[in-house]
Amino acid sequence: METYRDLPQSTYSLQTTESVRTGTWRTFRPIIDTKKCTRCYTCWKFCPDVSIELREEGDYPKVDYDHCKGCGICANECPTVAITMVREDSIC
Amino acid sequence: MLDLMTGNAAAAKAAMLARVEVIAAYPITPQTSISEKLAEMVANGEMNAKYIKVESEHSAMAALIGASYIGARTFTATSSQGLALMHEMLFWAAGARRPVVMPVVSRALGPPWNIWTDHMDVMGERDTGWMQLFCENNQETLDLILIAYRVAEDKEIMLPAMIIEDGFILSHTFEKVDVPAIEEIDFYLHPFNPDVKVNFRKPRRYGSLVMPDWAMEFRYNNALAMEKAKKKWVEAGIAFKKAFGRDYSSLVELYRCEDADVALIISGSAAGTAKVAADRMRERGRKVGVAKLRTFRPFPTEELLRLGESVRTIGVFDRSYTFAQGGAIYGEVRNALYPLASDVKVKGYIGGLGGRDITEAEFEKMFEDLLAIARSGSMTKDVEWVALKDGSWRWF
Amino acid sequence: MPRLTVPKEELVSKGHSGCAGCGATLLARMCLKALGPKTVINSPACCWSVVQGVWPRAALKVPVIDNAFECTGAVSSGIRAALDAKGIEDVTVVGWAGDGGTVDIGLQALSGAIDRRTDFIYIMYDNEAYMNTGIQCSGCTPLYAWTNTTPGGKNQEWKQVSKKPIMEMLIPNGIAYGATVSIAYPEDLVAKVKKAKSIRGTKFIHALSSCPPGWKIPSSKSVEVARLATQTGIFPLYEYENGAYVLSKDVKTKPVEEYLMSQGRFKHLTPAMIAEVQRRVDEDYAALKAKCKGAGASG
Amino acid sequence: MIEIRFHGRGGQGAVVASELLARAAVMNRLHAAAFPFFGVERRGAPVTAFCRIDLKPIRTHSEIYFPDYVVVLDPDLVSMTNVLQGLKPDGALLINSAKESCDLQHVKWGKVATVDATSIALKYGLGSENAPIVNTAIIGAFSKICPQVPLESVIESIMKASPGDKRANAEAAKEAFETVKGVW
Numbered sequence: 001m002e003t004y005r006d007l008p009q010s011t012y013s014l015q016t017t018e019s020v021r022t023g024t025w026r027t028f029r030p031i032i033d034t035k036k037c038t039r040c041y042t043c044w045k046f047c048p049d050v051s052i053e054l055r056e057e058g059d060y061p062k063v064d065y066d067h068c069k070g071c072g073i074c075a076n077e078c079p080t081v082a083i084t085m086v087r088e089d090s091i092c
Numbered sequence: 093m094l095d096l097m098t099g100n101a102a103a104a105k106a107a108m109l110a111r112v113e114v115i116a117a118y119p120i121t122p123q124t125s126i127s128e129k130l131a132e133m134v135a136n137g138e139m140n141a142k143y144i145k146v147e148s149e150h151s152a153m154a155a156l157i158g159a160s161y162i163g164a165r166t167f168t169a170t171s172s173q174g175l176a177l178m179h180e181m182l183f184w185a186a187g188a189r190r191p192v193v194m195p196v197v198s199r200a201l202g203p204p205w206n207i208w209t210d211h212m213d214v215m216g217e218r219d220t221g222w223m224q225l226f227c228e229n230n231q232e233t234l235d236l237i238l239i240a241y242r243v244a245e246d247k248e249i250m251l252p253a254m255i256i257e258d259g260f261i262l263s264h265t266f267e268k269v270d271v272p273a274i275e276e277i278d279f280y281l282h283p284f285n286p287d288v289k290v291n292f293r294k295p296r297r298y299g300s301l302v303m304p305d306w307a308m309e310f311r312y313n314n315a316l317a318m319e320k321a322k323k324k325w326v327e328a329g330i331a332f333k334k335a336f337g338r339d340y341s342s343l344v345e346l347y348r349c350e351d352a353d354v355a356l357i358i359s360g361s362a363a364g365t366a367k368v369a370a371d372r373m374r375e376r377g378r379k380v381g382v383a384k385l386r387t388f389r390p391f392p393t394e395e396l397l398r399l400g401e402s403v404r405t406i407g408v409f410d411r412s413y414t415f416a417q418g419g420a421i422y423g424e425v426r427n428a429l430y431p432l433a434s435d436v437k438v439k440g441y442i443g444g445l446g447g448r449d450i451t452e453a454e455f456e457k458m459f460e461d462l463l464a465i466a467r468s469g470s471m472t473k474d475v476e477w478v479a480l481k482d483g484s485w486r487w488f
Numbered sequence: 489m490p491r492l493t494v495p496k497e498e499l500v501s502k503g504h505s506g507c508a509g510c511g512a513t514l515l516a517r518m519c520l521k522a523l524g525p526k527t528v529i530n531s532p533a534c535c536w537s538v539v540q541g542v543w544p545r546a547a548l549k550v551p552v553i554d555n556a557f558e559c560t561g562a563v564s565s566g567i568r569a570a571l572d573a574k575g576i577e578d579v580t581v582v583g584w585a586g587d588g589g590t591v592d593i594g595l596q597a598l599s600g601a602i603d604r605r606t607d608f609i610y611i612m613y614d615n616e617a618y619m620n621t622g623i624q625c626s627g628c629t630p631l632y633a634w635t636n637t638t639p640g641g642k643n644q645e646w647k648q649v650s651k652k653p654i655m656e657m658l659i660p661n662g663i664a665y666g667a668t669v670s671i672a673y674p675e676d677l678v679a680k681v682k683k684a685k686s687i688r689g690t691k692f693i694h695a696l697s698s699c700p701p702g703w704k705i706p707s708s709k710s711v712e713v714a715r716l717a718t719q720t721g722i723f724p725l726y727e728y729e730n731g732a733y734v735l736s737k738d739v740k741t742k743p744v745e746e747y748l749m750s751q752g753r754f755k756h757l758t759p760a761m762i763a764e765v766q767r768r769v770d771e772d773y774a775a776l777k778a779k780c781k782g783a784g785a786s787g
Numbered sequence: 788m789i790e791i792r793f794h795g796r797g798g799q800g801a802v803v804a805s806e807l808l809a810r811a812a813v814m815n816r817l818h819a820a821a822f823p824f825f826g827v828e829r830r831g832a833p834v835t836a837f838c839r840i841d842l843k844p845i846r847t848h849s850e851i852y853f854p855d856y857v858v859v860l861d862p863d864l865v866s867m868t869n870v871l872q873g874l875k876p877d878g879a880l881l882i883n884s885a886k887e888s889c890d891l892q893h894v895k896w897g898k899v900a901t902v903d904a905t906s907i908a909l910k911y912g913l914g915s916e917n918a919p920i921v922n923t924a925i926i927g928a929f930s931k932i933c934p935q936v937p938l939e940s941v942i943e944s945i946m947k948a949s950p951g952d953k954r955a956n957a958e959a960a961k962e963a964f965e966t967v968k969g970v971w
Contacts, residue, residue: 007306009313020503020504021503022831024867046514050498073708073710150562154559154563155559155569158553164570180556292526295551300543301537301540506829507797507831
């Protein structure tokens with residue numbers, strides 16, 4: 001997309017927001033302890049950023065750290081306190 | 093076939109002939125009988141359209157933008173305060189490149205509260221990105237709405253259009269109108285099938301939030317489309333002449349200007365009156381002409397420059413005032429003729445505000461005024477209010 | 489065996505620009521699970537206009553039509569009329585707006601759409617202030633709440649009146665179905681949105697949508713605070729259809745103080761103010777229960 | 788004229804940092820202007836803000852493209868956005884980071900100063916655990932590396948206009964002033 005000639009005629013979207021790495025917004029990251037996790041999927045259900053992944057029912061929930069904003073809802077709602085929020089180790 | 097009908101009836105008939113699919117209308121004098129006629133035609137099955145009885149003009153335009161994104165041909169009509177209320181959504185329709193076609197029955201904006209015609213309402217919308225054309229008579233109202241759909245829905249244009257008929261003077265006046273058969277119109281105007289419309293297989297967001305990095309370029313594409321529309325109106329006008337015999341092949345209709353010493357530029361119903369006055373002046377050997385500016389947006393700069401090459405004294409009659417230098421058309425004509433500024437005199441006349449009637453006698457006075465300027469080569473006043481009760485103008 | 493209690497399909501993309509812990513993003517995710525892909529959303533200026541991301545990107549995997557602040561009701565009517573004109577059926581038209589965009593600036597168009605019996609679902613995500621512009625008071629801001637335009641100050645200028653009773657205002661206007669939903673009860677939410685899909689006419693969903701920056705709560709407490717709103721009776725879950733009210737969950741078990749004190753926007757409340765809130769909540773809850781009989785969508 | 792660009796995230800106080808710095812310059816009898824990049828502020832989303840300081844009145848009203856200083860309130864932004872964009876060759880970079888400036892893998896630059904503003908902010912209870920407000924600490928550290936804006940002016944500016952607990956913010960600025968390390 002270099003000039004006005006490359007633009008669509010009007011402003012309609014061309015792709016989803018998946019390429020935006022909102023994971024860099026967080027200060028704390030959730031860590032799931034699969035020993036305590038009962039796979040009740042409460043964390044998956046309450047994640048506002050669609051950042052807890054489940055390929056199949058029965059899998060353990062997995063955090064997508066590229067997108068997780070570290071809001072901490074999953075940790076707060078987990079019935080067996082299997083998720084802890086750990087401060088992000090700064091890369092520089 | 094020939095019929096006798098008001099301007100409003102002609103507008104409603106045009107919507108029917110264009111096989112409009114979604115109408116959203118709100119009543120306002122003097123446009124109301126368009127909405128009523130449409131409702132009647134839909135109720136009788138003469139029109140197979142969906143008629144949305146909206147609760148405001150703002151909602152009328154909003155509804156049509158939604159409908160147009162689904163791919164439906166849309167229509168509404170309004171006047172004065174209603175058009176002003178739509179202002180936000182006029183920008184929206186143009187920016188969204190939704191080719192809504194809307195007759196505007198022009199009427200003064202209050203206060204003073206006034207239901208009669210002038211062009212203050214439509215001139216207030218000249219920067220919204222809408223195409224704007226003025227009608228001289230009810231035949232033009234019908235024809236221009238049909239031509240407007242063809243140009244507005246052109247894939248290279250995709251801009252909405254306002255077809256302006258003067259309140260009461262045309263909207264409520266019965267005139268002979270030749271109404272083409274709908275089958276003939278189907279040949280001239282193909283169904284609306286936009287590239288950009290809602291598609292569930294490729295979900296998109298229409299409107300979007302564009303940052304400073306690209307917003308200007310989207311606006312530039314709007315501007316290019318408006319420029320391109322000049323050629324499209326001429327082409328569509330020529331095609332209309334071939335199909336129906338009525339000539340709309342120019343953006344400015346020149347009447348007896350070829351050898352004229354002076355010409356009066358004018359838009360709307362008063363152009364007819366001015367032509368009659370010009371004929372009378374011609375009978376007395378005065379070489380005067382009328383340049384009817386039909387297309388105000390896109391603005392016909394090139395055609396006006398050609399006029400300025402042959403006619404060196406030009407008057408501009410405005411039914412509007414801009415609180416700056418004269419009327420809206422006057423300002424833009426002088427702007428367009430600036431390259432000829434040293435040889436062409438341009439004078440502005442403001443009249444007919446708030447429904448004030450403008451007579452042939454007054455047009456003759458304007459022509460005499462222009463002829464005096466042409467002879468003397470000097471102009472005492474740039475802009476004059478015509479038939480203003482200031483003690484100077486005598487009513488016969 | 490572990491199983492999902494709400495549909496698995498995701499129609500909201502990752503990478504959207506909602507604040508961390510935003511209730512409205514969770515709400516959209518849940519609603520779209522119930523609505524499905526054959527849905528066209530129109531949405532005015534609101535948080536979600538920005539949450540969807542910047543061109544050329546968009547966060548929702550269904551068509552979305554942006555509209556101006558006042559227009560959601562009108563654009564919804566336009567979309568439905570065009571779908572009907574084109575003979576396109578089995579499409580759910582959804583108007584998706586914030587509280588201010590609904591009860592204040594958008595009320596006229598919404599009332600018009602209801603009056604026209606436009607067939608669509610209007611979902612109001614209620615974060616109880618104009619949040620996109622930075623937390624200003626709206627018609628849905630609760631009694632005594634702090635916002636940037638009810639900042640308290642020397643003259644105690646908090647919000648002086650209760651929330652606009654939008655459901656009670658729209659029922660006589662003629663909605664075919666009304667329901668309150670909350671991000672804290674997703675199963676109840678999904679059941680009600682699915683029920684709304686099955687009914688013709690205008691359906692109104694009032695969704696409580698917590699807002700960490702606006703309510704001054706930690707982002708992690710977004711769901712918990714929403715749950716407290718229902719457990720204290722401040723935001724009861726119920727349905728309305730054909731003159732009948734149905735209470736979805738009779739879980740009013742906690743004092744309003746627990747809800748109020750969990751949020752920074754209420755931390756200035758005096759015991760007297762808390763008592764007044766409790767009195768009004770008890771009064772309203774009793775009135776609602778009196779109207780309620782029978783089982784609701786979620787059984 | 789010196790020009791400063793702040794990189795931060797919504798909720799970290801980058802815009803307030805530029806304002807407080809400008810106010811500090813004015814208290815030091817200089818002219819100043821501060822403005823954010825006008826965009827979409829979302830808690831956590833990247834935000835840039837700007838500040839101009841000069842001896843004579845500032846009349847330019849456009850963004851800053853070749854700053855003399857770049858201040859990064861959130862270390863993660865270093866890998867995400869090109870924080871060095873347009874920085875003058877002898878310009879200085881101040882980063883909120885617990886690490887020493889020398890072992891910052893991502894930053895190849897001569898003058899780099901670092902201060903652990905996040906720990907300082909958390910120590911003085913500024914902002915929330917999830918979104919610490921690091922702006923007053925950062926401008927405290929900044930006054931160490933920028934002669935035009937002494938610490939006294941920064942403290943004066945904080946006591947006059949800093950949101951929240953002014954005393955705690957002033958303490959944070961002082962501690963950052965003492966603990967900033969690196970080359971500038």
